[in-house]
Amino acid sequence: MVFSGNLFIEEKFWLALRSVFIFTILTSAVYIINDIVDFPRDRLHPIKKNRPIASGKLPLPIALFFAIIGVFSAFYLSYFSSPFFFLVIFIYFLLQIVYTFWLKSVIVLDVLSIAGGFVLRVYAGAFALNIHMNVWFLLCVVSLALFLAVGKRRAELAILDIQSAGRHRKTLSFYTPDLLDSYLAMFANSTWLSYALFTFFFPPPPISQRFALYRFLPLTLSGINKWLMLTVPLVIYGIMRYMTIIYQGSKAESPEKVLLADKPLLATILIWGLMVVAILYGIKP
Numbered sequence: 001m002v003f004s005g006n007l008f009i010e011e012k013f014w015l016a017l018r019s020v021f022i023f024t025i026l027t028s029a030v031y032i033i034n035d036i037v038d039f040p041r042d043r044l045h046p047i048k049k050n051r052p053i054a055s056g057k058l059p060l061p062i063a064l065f066f067a068i069i070g071v072f073s074a075f076y077l078s079y080f081s082s083p084f085f086f087l088v089i090f091i092y093f094l095l096q097i098v099y100t101f102w103l104k105s106v107i108v109l110d111v112l113s114i115a116g117g118f119v120l121r122v123y124a125g126a127f128a129l130n131i132h133m134n135v136w137f138l139l140c141v142v143s144l145a146l147f148l149a150v151g152k153r154r155a156e157l158a159i160l161d162i163q164s165a166g167r168h169r170k171t172l173s174f175y176t177p178d179l180l181d182s183y184l185a186m187f188a189n190s191t192w193l194s195y196a197l198f199t200f201f202f203p204p205p206p207i208s209q210r211f212a213l214y215r216f217l218p219l220t221l222s223g224i225n226k227w228l229m230l231t232v233p234l235v236i237y238g239i240m241r242y243m244t245i246i247y248q249g250s251k252a253e254s255p256e257k258v259l260l261a262d263k264p265l266l267a268t269i270l271i272w273g274l275m276v277v278a279i280l281y282g283i284k285p
Helices: 010-042 060-079 083-101 109-129 135-159 162-168 177-201 224-246 255-261 263-282
Strands: none
Touching (some): 010 060, 060 083, 177 224
């Protein structure tokens, strides 16, 4: 919505909110299914053992009932929203089911599957809003998704010892810290580089009501792309901060926990978001 120039269009806002609601229902149902399948192994995990299903607080039949209701509710609501949105929803569900029963036990494919889920989330939003995604933006999303996926595996190794890691997740027996560190470095670099290239070549969206914050800038400083470059250092800092958190183990076990718990990273994301909105909607090219 932000980069397509639709941030302040009310119709697009409510459409995006509805899409987020539908996708949240599906992802919640998928996570319940995953926890049902994994509950014997989750009991071996120092953090996951406290989840409702692994701890026994939520009976399996009730959990399965809500998972089924969630899946069919998401399918039903997405079908009447957009056929392409429904298609992405369905592909995401199939990917997660295959991941739960097979791909999570296959080295490298497990990480690619997690990243694929993040990418499908973005495509679902793009189809729901019927907007174009810049190729550099898409490459940035893919790189960031792979970075987060590898980070989850590296955090698990930081939490668990070598013996318990293999019992909890089969692929952790094959991933070594050095290998995952190499993956992290590769995808961290590709993330910020693709974002930098996106800011360089991003075609400014047509925003008819854009107001000028700076009316007397010389040509050297004019142009939205040049101002977007100012956000690149924030992205680099955010990636470096997240890598620092990964080696702490428990905090990076889930990306949402990092966003809600780490104040420097949260502040960086908020500043980045405010700068992007100000540049796109407040600076006249």
